[in-house]
Amino acid sequence: MNFKNLFIGFIALLTIACKDNTKENQQSTQPNLIFFLADDQDVYDYGCYGNEKVNTAAVDQLAREGMLFNNAFTAQAICAPSRSQLLSGKYPVKNGCFANHTSAKPDLISATKHLRKLGYEVVLAGKSHVKPSTVFDWDKEWEPVPKEGVPRDYIPLDSIENYFKNSKKPFCMLIASKYPHSTYFKVENANADEIKFFPFNDDKKNDQEFINKKAGYYKSIEEDGKQLEKVLQYVDTYLNENTFFIYSADHGVSGKFTVKDIGLKVPFVVRWPNVIKAGSIANQLIHYTDVLPTFLDIAGGKATADMDGKSFLPILKGEDIEINKYVYGVRTNQNILNSEVFPSRMIRDKQYKYIRNFNSLEVVEQNLTGKPNVDYFIKRGAEHFKNEPFEELYDLQKDPFEQQNLAKNPDYKEVKERLIKDLFVWMKDQGDFLNNQIGNMPLITSKGNKGFKLDKDTPRRKIPDSIKNTLKEENYLIIKHW
Template structure:
């Protein structure tokens, strides 16, 4: 049996592990009070105030555009879509970084990577920082995490850690990947001390690669985003990715079913998001919206309006102070994040005027390393990206990898030999210009760079001034962003 078949078969096994949980416990219908509430209206307030349980469900490498509730014609995400109908859907939520470790570290510190120190992927935050579990423990919470961590030394993150389901290659050489252990989550919910509020971070490994074989998607009928080259191999890769997106949706349903089974449906603030976008060119490891625009949906019966969509601009660094405020505490001052609890409660639609995002590559060296630093500022209309080392040929695990989920890149390279557009796309991938400016309203897929258009000079200059000032406030030099190997303290890998 070859390696391709072994991986495919194991992935199917891991997906199947989740299904019995759903069959055993269906997510119940909302309470009568919630069902009576009109879309956009708040449900009646609960009779007695209590600290809510808080569940944060984080998908792994899921672009916002690939969720049914956000308009995807292809994704099969009925449980996430139901979540959106029962609560509030954010259309302007953004990751602080399009890379796993920096993004997750920013969620759990409330600081952008430039401030917390986790610049590059697989790097650690500064020692001594207070993180989400410690903040919530001070408010009386039991704080548990299940699934993917990938955020640094555990001493900095005093969670109660649940075991993952680990799948090893048949040869027994090393860990192939991990899988969310929904049974462990169910056990925590079943046996918890109900006199103490619970904060539970559920971090699925889906839809991160490796992707399983296509299960039920017609490659010929998919809508390929215009920033990708439409080749048969790209379409096949999209079917495999969407198959694993459905796994994340299934796992979310299992967790919600467990919450309901043990009586927590009406007393839980449930938040759903993703750490960054999908592992496709111009998405993960990039500052285009495909890489940093994340789904964000919140449900809290009796508090959050149902069927509500908000355009309030938020960053995932805002999750920490928002969870503090929802728990009854005062949001921590002196961090980058700001509470958006007033938005959740339907009191305002006002968020940030702009958000920031950064990518510093990975802790690698050599010609095949993803090390080119870039920073961005995004408003409701415009995005400015500064590529601080345009002299470095941009690469990442997609262009340099060899797995089946990355093989579509070879079809792009072949197409570039005869197709001028394909050649331009591949060249743009590898060779970034110093500055990129996009009008998101007119050009949502960021295909037309306006940085050299005289009509947009004032826009570009104004955004660059704001970005430079922000970099200084974060402790970075806007004239020189170091490579990952040069950054401090992000110049060492976190302890495994």
């Protein structure tokens, strides 16, 4: 045989072997688990969810290659509570993080410990926004990295690529982007024709400031797509096909801090070659609390009895079965810059949604305590949300954008009563500090009076001098673990 040809053949075989070894770094049958989480993006702002005016090519590709969920939800349209339930399998009040920038309960067992027991390395790449570190104790953690010419830090792409290339054991990685969360790209003189409008923002078609901001938001979405595209390239280059990949966004920006679907309904697209049928669609209700139980199921473990979520692995394998009869929502307006006392709870099935706004103007007089400094803030909260009624009921099949409140329609009395009953059963199980008795309207803060205070100014909320610093620790419901 010609020595030159033999040498070329040897080099070719060596190259193939090296490439195969790269993809077969792990010999385990346990799949890699990757969750890519965008930040503050509406489910309505994706090509695969029907918005042809925004560029989401990488997510659309995932949908073609995997499964798109039409009814996926978070329980809270705010960063820290959304992420805490994702990593714990428990709804916000139960896991303890139901106000932004607060901690989960210190005895909570999160995804890190559950998956570590099953032989996984658990990694965070990007934005955290969850605490305490004793609960969310990552094996590896890489911070977002600065990048010139863009408004937000990038995910640590170099660290992600290097990890994929050299991984030797099954891993679970949360890749948490800071996009498209504001600040957005600056766009001047944008065209309204380039923006898709919906019933909840249709009145903004002639608002140039809104249009410019929306165009910048679209550009930030496109920038996040570049990050996702890179990550998918790394997955396809370095990892074998036994890799389960989820894309989602933590909540919608248009409904942030609310319990409307524009805040709680999330994009949710998954890919798992040889398991999930390409181009499939799931319409069953799933929830962020279901993610950890599903990960555990896939990894060979089981969800614990105290978790709220359930595994949706059967749906991934092609079974169209009910995972949840209901999903639930929580609203806590305290501990944000526009902080007001206006808590809400929500229950939703596939057709109907019921919302109770516990400090509505309709009932605020019954919520007063007789203490002027406390009652000032209770009244202020009700007046700030003066257009939101005590009860809301929507038929989501007829009215998906929740424009027609049916709460006082006698034709829906039985539906409303059923949802009210089941909502308060769930709230009791969660250990909620609210109940079905009007007149229970606590102000919340943290132990030692160190937390966010209602009687102090913020950059977005001013308090009259006469009422500043008048609230004492005994005026609050103290959340001890915050």
